[in-house]
Amino acid sequence: MSTLVLVLVTGVGLGALYFLVASGLSLIYGLMHVLNFAHGVFLTLGAFLGWEVASRIGATGWPAFLLSILVGGLVGTAFATVTELALIRPLYERHIEQVLVTVGLAFAAVALFEGIWGSDPIFITGPAWLDETTTLLGARIPNVYFVLMIAATALLASLVVFLRYTRYGMIIRAGVENRAMVTALGIDVKKSFTLVFAIGGSAAGVGGVLAAHYTGYVSAHLGQTLLIFAFIVTVIGGLGSLSGAAIASVLVAVLQQLANYYLGGTGDLIVVVALAVVLLVRPRGLLGRRPA
């Protein structure tokens, strides 16, 4: 019983991490039809710079941890914003090329990170509490999972509030449905392109710092590994659907953890099988809109 609780709770925690990456991907795809391969490097840079700051002011203290999250978020935001303005915007409406430049950016950035921080993982430390466990229904859950869940819940809540109650949120929701009509109402939809990149980047940057604490290290490939799972999550959840991404993040991660514990560590493969099944049964994903 306690094992099952452990598996389920860690699954939800991992799902929270996926959501930090997938939410941005999903928003960006939904509004701009851009598959953002560079999303993983936003995360990686957030993790590296977050760690650089934390390690300078005493990595085991809470101030360093909180500051590193802030730094990660800011770095992710800045990186993503610059990416949108410098690389995506000049290729307006050329979706394939937009995908290609993000591929190129990811390719180049990973190599640059290796040049700066080396190709071996850098093991990191944080507040001791993160490594301790809390007993829940007999299962000893590492505290880092709770931090992930809190972060993802806070992100989801603020995204929902933003999308539902602000004018920009309204523009984004309308743009996901029908971008041309938004411009035909006199609204400059490009501003919201930059905005979704910035939001996605900040979530990814925060996700990077937390992912580093979750795995215990930072490496140049940290983001790209998570990115593949985030892609799977967004396809299963339904491309462009935020709530779909949230649900699929948890489902996929729980499934993955279950398979890892009970089916001999086959979690990664089960996830791909799940993707295949969803595509065969429901190609548009759980909550995706019917293709036009």
Added chain:
Amino acid sequence: MSTILEVAGMSASIGSQQVVESVSFSVPDTGITAVLGRNGVGKTSTLRGILGLIKRKGEVTLAGERIDGLPTHRIVQRGVGYVPEDREVFASLTVAENLALAERQANPRRDFVAHLFPDLVERRAQMAGTLSGGQQQMVSVARALLNDNRLLLVDEPTKGLAPRIVNEVAGALEEASRTVPILLVEQNLEVVKRLAKDAIVIDGGRVVHRGDAREILGDEELTRRLLGVHGDAPADGHGTEERA
């Protein structure tokens, strides 16, 4: 009588396919001007080309200023309201949100819209996707009427609507046209007769005729030749609207 919109030699294309071929016409600054023509001759594409929603070449002048180089949102900001074919309301947004998105000025004409479409006030909180076709059309027209525009581009506002709703929408346009000129694409010739002063006839992507709307529609021979229908019957369409 002066003109609000001048289109000179405008061509437009979708993908690699040219759908409008060098059309030229002008729209007077009062009343309703109808754009007529058979299905698929490029009426919708003409409106979309003016707005820059599809690729276009040629000169388009709004109130003396060139707008053919501007992106869509800037054209709209200069005072062009657009009611698209098939309404294109945002289905997952509420009626209130659909209308709020369209508001461009500090004091939008909410009272005027509420007076024209009292239904929409009642249904403020309803998702636009759950409205009937007629109500969606009202949302779409209302979005264009909320601002003080210099010109409205209205595309088939009565398509697929019940006669009572057709009447209501036509009435709203008639009332709006007292303060703003309208360029109207409309297949229902009764509505055209009721509303339009002038008409432009497009065939094969070009303007082939222009003149007084009632005169054109009164001339059976001309109507049959240019529109492929009798003056009093709605155009039949082959189910493939504007698939140039």
Added chain:
Amino acid sequence: MSDFIRTWWKLLAGVAGVVFMALLPLLNISVPGVLPTPTYQPGTLALLSLAMVFSALALSYNMLLGTGGMLSFGHALYFGAGAYGLGIILANFGVPLWPGVLIALLGGLLIAIVTGAISMRVSGIPFAMVTLAFAQAGSVLVRRNSSVTGGEEGLSLNTEHVPDGLVGVANTRNLYWFALGVVVLVYLVALWVDRSRLGHLARATRENELRIRVLGLEPTRARFVLFLIAALSASGAGVAYILLQSGTVPRAVSADLTITVLVMVVLGGVGYRWGAVLGGFLYTILDQRLTVLAGSEAIEGLPSVLRIPLSEPLFLLGTLFILVVIFLPGGIAGTVETRWLQRRRADALTELDDDADEAQRPSEVRP
């Protein structure tokens, strides 16, 4: 008439190119700064062989992207299937080389049938994501089952059943000719695909799926067959790869490799066969030269702001790739053909984009 001349001229240039490449191991040509050694020595022959293998892979990828308009991130799976397939067969079943090659190719084809059938349930960007996921699964399988695949260490070629003429540094020349044979074969397949009804159908589908359906043809099947041919060609390149490198590493199935091939094809020019070949050569040689440059003293002496980026070949290649995408949308071949040869030809990628745009506006052009 000019078309006729052009066709013959191209044929002649192609044959001359192949003959020249075939003679290289017998010649003593030095190109300092580009090739590490004179052309008859193993150093250069190995580099050129690798370039040819990647050219073959790039050609197969161009069938997907250039002809079929399918953006796949999982193409390395079939390359890896050829490489690992042959390696595993030779190591475990005592089968001679050529039957082993045949089995490896069939294995690659089988994987392509299963994964292709599923991923073609979607198209466009979702297709890209799904193919990526499949390649990732392949990569996980390879890394995890180290008893069969050698795991992270890679799998070295068991040469027991490989003819002596294809083993060892002394026979680099023979391997070179083998690689040349593979790239010529894949080129001919690509040529045939482009000229055949299948290719026309796939291209037409890319431009207007609707019209094809109206004509009563089955676009999905054409694309599926194209996908299988491309996968099979990639497996062939994989077979050549393991023979050439005397082994294979997990990178051969990774998304990284697919992206590398994508970079080659885009550099060379999407939709141009000779562009794909050129891209394969350019990438492989640049990668090798930039790596040499990274270790050079000139770079060592620079301040770290310059030294770090300059000593990462992949950073430079990625940057080059971005610049090509933004400033040379047709790649090298596209730019040459449209600017210098004054050939009017719509850019393949732009056509894809137009498609995507139309699909987004349901109310406008769909019945």
